[in-house]
Amino acid sequence: MLSPGSSTSLHLVCVMATMQTVLAAADVDYSQYVNVFMGSTSGGNRFPGVVASPFSMAKLGPDVQSGSTDAYSGYLANGNIWGFSMTHESGTGGAPKMGVVSQMPVVGNVSNPLVDLSQGRAAADEGQIGYYKSRLNNGVTVELSATDHAGLYQYTFPSGDASTIVVDVSHVLPSFRGLGWEQHYTKGNFSLFSDDHYEGSGTYNNGWNLSPDWTIYFCGRFNKKPTDSKTFKGTGTTLSSYDKTTTVAGSERVGGVFTFKDTAVNSRIGISYISPAKACQHLDKEIPAKTTIQSLASKAKSTWNSAILSKIQVTGGSDADKQLLYSSLLGMFLIPTNKTGENPKWAGQEPYYDDIITFWDTHRCHTSLFHILEPVAYEEFIRSLIDIWRHDGFLPDARSSNFNGRVQGGSNADNVLADAYVKGLRGAINWDDGYSAMKTDAEKTPPNNNDPKSPESSTKEGRGALPDWLKYGYITPAYNRAVSRAVEYSTNDFGLYQVAKGLGRSDDEKTYLKRSQNWRNHWNPAATSTNHSGFMVPRRADGSFVNQNPLSCGGCYWGDSYYEDNPWVYSLNAIHDVYTMKEYIGGDEKFIDRINKLWDLNIFNAGNEPSFTSPYLYNFVKGAQWRSVERSRGIGKLYSAGASGLPGNSDAGAMEANILWQMIGLYPMTGQTTFLVLSPWFPSLTIDLGNGKSLRITTTGGNKDTAFYVQSLKVNGKSWNKAWCGGLGHGGATAQPWV
Numbered sequence: 001m002l003s004p005g006s007s008t009s010l011h012l013v014c015v016m017a018t019m020q021t022v023l024a025a026a027d028v029d030y031s032q033y034v035n036v037f038m039g040s041t042s043g044g045n046r047f048p049g050v051v052a053s054p055f056s057m058a059k060l061g062p063d064v065q066s067g068s069t070d071a072y073s074g075y076l077a078n079g080n081i082w083g084f085s086m087t088h089e090s091g092t093g094g095a096p097k098m099g100v101v102s103q104m105p106v107v108g109n110v111s112n113p114l115v116d117l118s119q120g121r122a123a124a125d126e127g128q129i130g131y132y133k134s135r136l137n138n139g140v141t142v143e144l145s146a147t148d149h150a151g152l153y154q155y156t157f158p159s160g161d162a163s164t165i166v167v168d169v170s171h172v173l174p175s176f177r178g179l180g181w182e183q184h185y186t187k188g189n190f191s192l193f194s195d196d197h198y199e200g201s202g203t204y205n206n207g208w209n210l211s212p213d214w215t216i217y218f219c220g221r222f223n224k225k226p227t228d229s230k231t232f233k234g235t236g237t238t239l240s241s242y243d244k245t246t247t248v249a250g251s252e253r254v255g256g257v258f259t260f261k262d263t264a265v266n267s268r269i270g271i272s273y274i275s276p277a278k279a280c281q282h283l284d285k286e287i288p289a290k291t292t293i294q295s296l297a298s299k300a301k302s303t304w305n306s307a308i309l310s311k312i313q314v315t316g317g318s319d320a321d322k323q324l325l326y327s328s329l330l331g332m333f334l335i336p337t338n339k340t341g342e343n344p345k346w347a348g349q350e351p352y353y354d355d356i357i358t359f360w361d362t363h364r365c366h367t368s369l370f371h372i373l374e375p376v377a378y379e380e381f382i383r384s385l386i387d388i389w390r391h392d393g394f395l396p397d398a399r400s401s402n403f404n405g406r407v408q409g410g411s412n413a414d415n416v417l418a419d420a421y422v423k424g425l426r427g428a429i430n431w432d433d434g435y436s437a438m439k440t441d442a443e444k445t446p447p448n449n450n451d452p453k454s455p456e457s458s459t460k461e462g463r464g465a466l467p468d469w470l471k472y473g474y475i476t477p478a479y480n481r482a483v484s485r486a487v488e489y490s491t492n493d494f495g496l497y498q499v500a501k502g503l504g505r506s507d508d509e510k511t512y513l514k515r516s517q518n519w520r521n522h523w524n525p526a527a528t529s530t531n532h533s534g535f536m537v538p539r540r541a542d543g544s545f546v547n548q549n550p551l552s553c554g555g556c557y558w559g560d561s562y563y564e565d566n567p568w569v570y571s572l573n574a575i576h577d578v579y580t581m582k583e584y585i586g587g588d589e590k591f592i593d594r595i596n597k598l599w600d601l602n603i604f605n606a607g608n609e610p611s612f613t614s615p616y617l618y619n620f621v622k623g624a625q626w627r628s629v630e631r632s633r634g635i636g637k638l639y640s641a642g643a644s645g646l647p648g649n650s651d652a653g654a655m656e657a658n659i660l661w662q663m664i665g666l667y668p669m670t671g672q673t674t675f676l677v678l679s680p681w682f683p684s685l686t687i688d689l690g691n692g693k694s695l696r697i698t699t700t701g702g703n704k705d706t707a708f709y710v711q712s713l714k715v716n717g718k719s720w721n722k723a724w725c726g727g728l729g730h731g732g733a734t735a736q737p738w739v
Contacts, residue, residue: 030309031301033319033326035641036127039091039655040075042644043607046331047073047090048125049132050146052296053303054374055338055353058271059088060144060151062125062134063099065118068176072096077643081134082118083171084142086151086271087216089400090334091650092357094208095181097400099173101202101218101271105140105155106164113166113257114237129330130300131293145296149282149342153267154293162227163260165267167220169202170253180452183207189249190256192229197221198256199276208357209398209405210451210460215344216273219280223266223289228259273342273402308333311373312664316683317704323641325663328656332366333374335652336381345402350387351380358398359412361651364612367416368668369657371423375690379427382420385413386430389437394446394461404461406451408563409481410488411441411463418495418671421502435499442466442496442512453558454480463489474521477538477546477561483522484563484610487536487573490519494576495671519574523584524548529568530601532594534584536571537561551601565610568594568603575613575669578620588621595627606635607648612658616667619676619723626709628723629679632662633708636681665697666725673726679708 039046049061064071066079074088074096083102104117119136126133132144139158146152157163169188175181183206190200201217232242233252240252248254268291270283287296308329314322337355359367371378388404389395395413396404417434446462448455456479457464465479469489475482494516500508519536527535529550538546538561546561550571553562562570572594574581582591595617598604604611615631618624638647639659646655661667664687665680680697681704687695702708713720 028305028310028313029301030305030326031129033322033641034129034304034309034330035323035327035643036129036132036330037125037643038324038327038641039331039646039650040073040643041077042646043648044644044646044650044655045072045091045093046646046650047088047334048075048127049088050127050130050144050151050300051334052130052146052148052300054307054333055336055377056146056148057337057339057342058086058146058149058151059090059098059334060084060086060146061088061132062142063102063171063173070096070175070177071099071173072649074099074173077124080118080120081136082116083168084134084144084153085171085173086218086269088173089355089357089652091331091652091655092208093649093651094406095175095177095179095183096173097183097207097209097357099183100171100204100216101269102171103153103165103167103267103269105136105138105142105157106166107138107140107157108161108164109259110164110166110257112237112239113168113232113242113255114234114239114253117166128297128301129304130297143293145293145300147282147286147296148338149272149279150268150270150286152287152291152293152296153269155265155267157260157263157265159263163263163265165222165258165260165265166255167198167258168253168255169200170255172202172204181206181208181210185253186213187249187251188254189247190231190254191247192231192244192256193246196225196229197280198229199280200254200256201276204401207400209400209403210449211401211403211405214273214401214403216271217276217279218269218271219276219283220267220269221283221289222258222260222268224260224262224264226258227261228257230257231255232257273339273344278342304330308373311688312660313686313688314682314684317681320641321663321681321704324639324645324659327641327645328639328660329373331650331656332369332653332660338377338380340380340384343402346391348387351384352387353381353384354399354402355652356396356399357652358406358408359416360397360408360410361609361654362657363412363415363419363670364609364654364658365661365668365670366652366654366657368419368423368670369660371420371425372687372689372695375425378420379425379429382417382425382429382434385417386434386437389440390433392461393440394444395437395441396461405449406459407461407464408459409484410492411461412488412492414438414441414492414495415671418498419668421499422671422673431499431503435496435503435505438496438499439508442493442515456480459558463492465489469515469518472521472539472541473515473518474539476541478541480559481561481563482538483536483561483567484565484570486522487519487570490516490574491576491671493518498671516576517580519577520580520584523571525584527567530597532585532590532597534571534586535567537567551603563610565605565608566603568598568601569608569611569614572598572614572617573610575617576671578617582620588624592618592621592624592627599631605648606638607646607655609651609654612654613667613669616676616678625677625723628676629709632678633705635659636662675725677710677713677723677725679710
């Protein structure tokens with residue numbers, strides 16, 4: 001591992017699965033290092049509002065409008081706030097999703113609740129774990145906190161005029177991209193009750209995953225008696241009714257208006273995907289009357305400290321590095337959403353998780369860290385995926401509003417299940433069913449959902465291009481994203497091989513190992529670019545290769561042969577078959593130069609998931625591990641805990657997981673038990689693995705910024721001369737890099 005010209009000795013000790021005294025969460029308030037606004041601007045799209053615990057269903061925060069800019073998480077740093085809603089996604093691209101069950105404070109009486117009631121901000125929003133604050137130009141201060149299924153709004157109105165709160169059921173985050181991915185409000189109902197509480201529901205559809213109608217129910221109460229309560233109904237900004245009618249319903253916009261004489265008003269809201277009665281149950285149980293914002297915020301901090309933040313403890317390092325570490329941990333666990341007990345589609349005893357957006361992003365390094373840091377929740381998560389297959393017929397590659405979609409590349413839930421299996425996750429998981437679910441992806445072509453962006457095959461679930469895969473062993477240009485799908489189908493089949501081997505399915509084991517090599521059928525040795533030959537290119541049904549410029553991916557989007565990256569990157573993406581890649585490229589020296597060219601030609605994009613593993617493939621060449629460390633440190637400089645601190649979309653925490661692995665000093669090879677050795681950022685780092693076990697990584701003689709090359713390595717106290725840690729688990733294959 002010795003690097004050229006390295007003058008400072010750095011020793012890394014990797015102690016795996018050993019007993020370790022871990023500080024109790026109460027000993028340190030790790031939330032002091034968290035900036036909830038990390039990655040919320042400059043395309044990071046991360047949600048900065050209130051999420052009371054990992055995977056909470058309620059995600060309470062502001063919805064901002066600024067011209068024709070999509071507010072993917074509801075939040076924009078600039079623009080007017082037009083509501084504070086109970087549900088959001090985090091870090092997504094494509095188009096906004098959720099932003100429903102909203103209310104907006106208004107100073108004075110409201111003559112038409114359907115008009116634009118938005119307000120600019122008198123000061124920048126403030127936030128911390130469990131708490132959010134906005135000051136509006138109309139003089140109203142809004143403070144927020146929440147629980148798993150309910151939210152608490154604390155309004156402070158200016159004196160001298162009426163204090164009004166408008167609840168608009170039709171409120172939903174819009175998209176202005178013109179791609180057909182915008183959400184639609186289809187119908188709602190709203191009812192007032194004699195004790196001044198209200199209930200209702202809203203039904204919505206479409207969004208990025210093209211989902212059909214889905215419904216959310218709500219139940220709200222105030223701490224003060226309103227002087228006036230009205231319901232309203234109308235189309236656009238035209239009212240058809242606005243009076244004391246108890247209930248309004250239909251496809252028109254509906255809602256309620258509550259007016260108070262008080263300047264301080266608290267509003268409590270529960271939500272449910274089952275019924276308004278259950279929404280009321282959540283509200284009364286989780287936020288009883290007289291609950292304070294401060295108590296909820298304190299509870300949220302305690303929950304995040306114990307469940308997530310304390311799982312990684314460090315000594316040394318700068319405050320900036322600690323802020324990046326703990327702010328990234330928060331961002332990793334905002335979604336998916338734990339909707340156990342809130343599944344409207346089928347009853348059962350299995351856990352249920354939604355808002356998986358998407359495995360195309362997260363399977364590369366997020367899910368493996370999720371497994372390590374939250375093993376109990378991760379087992380539930382895997383069980384949930386299998387149960388979705390039982391009832392909906394396919395594993396999700398993405399899922400939101402209780403509906404699968406959209407698949408960008410392969411059926412990457414297969415990789416996620418394989419990764420969990422080879423790393424020994426068992427518990428209450430039915431792996432026979434799990435393997436059957438994976439085999440469905442591998443053998444059954446999903447019905448075409450006629451997605452306008454890729455109309456030739458399904459983008460809802462499974463492998464839409466499977467007919468070509470089974471017939472030719474490659475994917476022809478008759479299918480969009482042919483090359484990137486082929487690479488991912490190969491890794492998917494390698495995942496099936498791993499699980500088949502572990503389960504003793506010897507015939508399947510041979511079949512899927514052979515199919516995992518199909519990426520080679522797209523390799524054109526005659527394709528050349530900047531002194532390199534051999535690239536992944538499209539291939540026709542007659543076996544001929546398309547004349548493809550390896551520096552071009554066309555538009556790199558749904559209708560192209562390569563999705564969100566170019567042939568150079570995808571030609572390095574068969575991470576389960578690296579030694580064959582090396583052979584095809586021309587050996588070690590050419591392989592190193594091939595990776596170098598990603599930077600020399602300005603191809604590498606740290607904010608793009610297909611290239612996540614590329615910088616660390618140097619570990620597969622003897623004596624080149626230092627180059628991976630050098631790249632890792634360069635990538636680390638693109639991150640910070642600031643609002644613009646992510647080099648791309650958070651993508652449901654994928655971007656944060658990527659930097660966390662680099663800070664840890666390891667990098668996962670999905671579907672294998674191998675972790676590539678990089679170089680840790682802290683003199684000492686301990687990961688709580690649960691059940692009294694921990695992973696402890698220590699360094700000596702180094703400096704994170706100036707002397708970071710690994711000079712020697714010990715694993716469990718014994719000298720280690722390889723550029724990887726890990727074993728073979730149940731006996732599945734794993735590529736083993738050289739020192």
